[in-house]
Amino acid sequence: MDQFTENAFNYDAGKYRTPDGAPADIVIFTITSSPRSTKKKSLPHRQLEILLIERKGWPFAGQWALPGGFSNEKETLLDCAKRELAEETGVDSVHIEYFNAYSTPDRDPRGWIISHAFVALVNEKYLEKRKAADDAADVRLFSVEEALKMELAFDHRQILLDSLQQIQRQMLTTTIAKEFLPEEFTIGELYQVIQTVVPSFEEKNFIRKITATRSRQGLIEEVRGHDGELKQSNQYSQRAAQLYRFTDYVPQLSIYS
Amino acid sequence: MDQFTENAFNYDAGKYRTPDGAPADIVIFTITSSPRSTKKKSLPHRQLEILLIERKGWPFAGQWALPGGFSNEKETLLDCAKRELAEETGVDSVHIEYFNAYSTPDRDPRGWIISHAFVALVNEKYLEKRKAADDAADVRLFSVEEALKMELAFDHRQILLDSLQQIQRQMLTTTIAKEFLPEEFTIGELYQVIQTVVPSFEEKNFIRKITATRSRQGLIEEVRGHDGELKQSNQYSQRAAQLYRFTDYVPQLSIYS
């Protein structure tokens, strides 16, 4: 006999202990790019980074933690996560997704608090303003590598590990690469983004596979200018590279085909 | 300033409203099989079904709902879900997986209650005892089709829809088919199980694709008897069919290869 089987007459929500809060924590991923050389045209160095906040109060004061906050009864967890994301980054309407719940007893010294973890993917262009403003602030980006070496608050290291595995899988099975790319991009950029998230990724003849229209029903398509000419870019190379964009095609993968 | 930034001195967990409970709800899927004919050897009719419970008390008394119950502060949500699953089906150690949180305000008339949804996949062989015992009981299996036509309690229809989409994706991208099959199975059975969950699934030359060792690094392997001879079954057909089992190979899918 559990609470569900009580009837209106004897129902009393207060007779069991209830949680002490329902927070949303967000792993905010971005890929930063920095020039590898000042003189020549070359692809930038790219790095997967996450945003962390230095805690001021108890518990875990002085330690770095994932951004997050408690939700209230008037909003969904997604709304809460979006609100927190907007507070930390100043952006809304980016890719954000529910991901897992963390409920190990005593994971939070403040009480019985189940954390709801979200993953957000933010293009670095949205973080540029912020970046300038907080040198030596209590909010900053860390490379995932760095972050994993740190002692993070709560079980946030585990949350980070799990979220990393999640976006590595998604990078190869969905089109989330687009979240880290400009609208129009070169094959080289796309390849770099994939490798930044999944270092082991390697595909010989990548350009041929990705641009072969037959099998992959046009995952990406060539960009053309107003004049109908193929639009190219020589930002990274002497030889101009064709620009592509993602189509709205949703690939369906199967281990049985 | 949120609760995370309070310090030990002025921290007071009671100053915000807190949730009125943290339940786990479970979508328990099974595939039932029933003979299509009494006389001839033929493949059975298979149907995807879920387990529902008729509610006795407020709220939603008399309506059918997903099995579930409130968790307590001494256990994880997964422990809670496993406990509920064991109560309803008498089985433990089956495939069970966290899936999503449902937090729409007022989704539960009893208060602010965020539900944690799990998916469990149970082989029908574990439900056989139970099935016999409760004709006309308040716990029974419904085909997914039926269930979607009913007025389920809470937002359980939405949870069902989401979980269905989830296992359809997983059926094609992971080896969850094994949860619905005996240890040793024929290609025909495997094909049927996939189609039962994903009706649109169709693969010409399925047997050749699935048994070609080169590409799919041995997703399944032939079963041999003690004598080293290939083990076959003529349960469903005149001509004996080769028996296979899943290997522990984990397929890695990619839209870029």
Add this chain to the structure above:
DNA sequence: TTTTAATATGTCAAAATGACATTATTAAAT
């Protein structure tokens, strides 16, 4: 004996893959 339902193999052109080598482009350096 013939039919039947499921299982399995034969055939063969078309397409995709894998592994390398080669060519193209052109701003920047010399």
Add this chain to the structure above:
DNA sequence: ATTTAATAATGTCATTTTGACATATTAAAA
């Protein structure tokens, strides 16, 4: 003016895979 460097793209070709159909196997049932 010539060379260099970095990225982009194509050439080649043997090997595999796929797609679409036709054909064979088996043993119980009609």
